[in-house]
Amino acid sequence: MKNNKTSKWYNTLLWYASYCKGKMILSIVLSISGVLLSLIPFYAIYKIIEKVIANSITLEFGLKYCIIAAVSYILSSVFKSISTGLSHVSAYTILEKLRLSVIDKFNRAPLGYVSGKSIGEIKNMVVDRIDNLEMPIAHVIPEFSGNFVLPIVVFVILMIIDYRMALASLVTVPLTIIPFSFLTKGFNEKYAKYIKSGNDVSSAIVEYVEGIEVIKAFSKSQSAYKKYSDAIEGFRSFALDWLKSTWLAVKLSFAIFPSTLLGTLPLGILLYIKGAITPSELCLCLMLSMGMMGSLANIEIFMNDLRKMRYTVEETTEFLDMEELPEKQTEVIFNNYNIEFEDVSFSYEQDNEQKAVNNISFSMNQDRFSALIGPSGSGKSTIAKLIARFWDIDSGKITIGGNDIKEIPLKQLSQIVSFVTQDNFLFNCSLMENIRLGNINATDEEVIKASKVAMCHEFIEKLDNGYDTTAGEAGAKLSGGEKQRIAIARMILKDAPIVLLDEASAFTDPENEHKIQQSIKALTKDKTLICIAHRLSTVSHADNIVVLDEGSIENQGKHKELLETCELYKNMWLAHIGAKKRSIVRGEVLTDV
Numbered sequence: 001m002k003n004n005k006t007s008k009w010y011n012t013l014l015w016y017a018s019y020c021k022g023k024m025i026l027s028i029v030l031s032i033s034g035v036l037l038s039l040i041p042f043y044a045i046y047k048i049i050e051k052v053i054a055n056s057i058t059l060e061f062g063l064k065y066c067i068i069a070a071v072s073y074i075l076s077s078v079f080k081s082i083s084t085g086l087s088h089v090s091a092y093t094i095l096e097k098l099r100l101s102v103i104d105k106f107n108r109a110p111l112g113y114v115s116g117k118s119i120g121e122i123k124n125m126v127v128d129r130i131d132n133l134e135m136p137i138a139h140v141i142p143e144f145s146g147n148f149v150l151p152i153v154v155f156v157i158l159m160i161i162d163y164r165m166a167l168a169s170l171v172t173v174p175l176t177i178i179p180f181s182f183l184t185k186g187f188n189e190k191y192a193k194y195i196k197s198g199n200d201v202s203s204a205i206v207e208y209v210e211g212i213e214v215i216k217a218f219s220k221s222q223s224a225y226k227k228y229s230d231a232i233e234g235f236r237s238f239a240l241d242w243l244k245s246t247w248l249a250v251k252l253s254f255a256i257f258p259s260t261l262l263g264t265l266p267l268g269i270l271l272y273i274k275g276a277i278t279p280s281e282l283c284l285c286l287m288l289s290m291g292m293m294g295s296l297a298n299i300e301i302f303m304n305d306l307r308k309m310r311y312t313v314e315e316t317t318e319f320l321d322m323e324e325l326p327e328k329q330t331e332v333i334f335n336n337y338n339i340e341f342e343d344v345s346f347s348y349e350q351d352n353e354q355k356a357v358n359n360i361s362f363s364m365n366q367d368r369f370s371a372l373i374g375p376s377g378s379g380k381s382t383i384a385k386l387i388a389r390f391w392d393i394d395s396g397k398i399t400i401g402g403n404d405i406k407e408i409p410l411k412q413l414s415q416i417v418s419f420v421t422q423d424n425f426l427f428n429c430s431l432m433e434n435i436r437l438g439n440i441n442a443t444d445e446e447v448i449k450a451s452k453v454a455m456c457h458e459f460i461e462k463l464d465n466g467y468d469t470t471a472g473e474a475g476a477k478l479s480g481g482e483k484q485r486i487a488i489a490r491m492i493l494k495d496a497p498i499v500l501l502d503e504a505s506a507f508t509d510p511e512n513e514h515k516i517q518q519s520i521k522a523l524t525k526d527k528t529l530i531c532i533a534h535r536l537s538t539v540s541h542a543d544n545i546v547v548l549d550e551g552s553i554e555n556q557g558k559h560k561e562l563l564e565t566c567e568l569y570k571n572m573w574l575a576h577i578g579a580k581k582r583s584i585v586r587g588e589v590l591t592d593v
């Protein structure tokens, strides 16, 4: 969906409202008509009182005005109900379109931005915050317009009857302006804090539940629970402080504002005594002025809802306006899939001196197995993500087959790169469909063949529903290594010419690790294979090993050369061998060195 870029929140809202313009206009018209119709019973009462006072009321006359009052009341209720119904339909349409835009934006935003967000934050943005709009759009827009028109019409009628009564009906306005302005002072900042506090609670809950296994395994329940309870406590104390600071002003303003009788009753009696108005006019003025302020009080409430709506739309607009990666549309023709880094530098924060990748140059050629190794935080995953263009680099150039990756349309890039990351996300559909995501045209037989190569066929077959087991059902039963093998089967099925394996064997048990490495190697023949591995043994047979340290290349070459020339590699290798020996002493099965 196209997004109309604008920085003004109401323009964004109007743009989305254009999807249901007709319904919204009809809703407003019906709401105003309903409000105007609701005035007719007052007029009927006025006419009846007039006749009663003149002692000339007849049954026929009384019945006629009772019917007029009843019909207008019924019509008013029907109009208002239809108006609210239409505004709800409009609200849900706007919510749907906004959510689709946000999801679409997640699709087009730099992948790094999306993968850097927690599930809690994403849920907040797509579900909770946008939900905040339902109430204001569904109620405020029609009711606000009705409640806005009513006092104006009533004021005009009062002016026609007696301008002094009209002015007297406004007596509570100056009395409430002072507490009301106190109430609204700094509302935007406070509301922003309120939302942030609520989001903190949401994120803490999601994090707590997601990490419950780690929390229990490492006996961190107390500290994790403290983080969660601190967030709740922070929310409670902020909300209570805010309530306390505004409570008196709110109560005063709501008590005084609708009390129009303070002005109209004494003045009305005075005017009646002086003979300036009739008793029936006095009754009508008193009734109308009371109804008028009720509407104005509603406007006061709606103003707060409008501010809430503004805050949410502003925040969503800011996200929708976020700069996207510039993208070319014309597909590129590849003669080969060699990857070249030329003086590439990149840092995650724009103004950060600390580069995650610093002036690096290397080649990773097709039909060769390249490996990236280095201590934790040395920039291995960042390099893999830069190849998949999760982010754009700060300086230098990355090319694939001689083409700058900025010239390759993102869709084409995603088709030529298979990326098995550390998080092997499984959708909650069957395992068959999860694997088929690699190639939606693959037959069941092809899925099973890929699973066999990735060594996941055996354990999938053992599940109660085999390949039809949903990832949700299987979730608790699958180990990290098994999930990873499903991701590898998906990658095998995709058959992309460039394969990035980030820590792909980290969870795999040593017994299967060797077999998986062999299958990947066979399958990635003619491909550009880049592997980041914890265990140096899995990459020791690589054609080229790039050793990284603190974002720079320490050295590169084959295993044997590096053992002689690169101190860091030698130390990592010795540490790795030491760990293996310790494993053997513990009796673990090892098939590879």
Ligand code: ADP
Pocket (backbone or CB within 6 Å): 116, 348, 349, 356, 374, 375, 376, 377, 378, 379, 380, 381, 382, 383
């Ligand atoms: P490795 O894969 O070698 O462990 P990474 O490429 O993940 O290292 O990280 C390189 C550096 O970039 C580290 O200093 C890390 O803290 C930093 N880094 C990684 N991801 C992010 C991110 N999303 N935002 C900010 N800094 C990051």
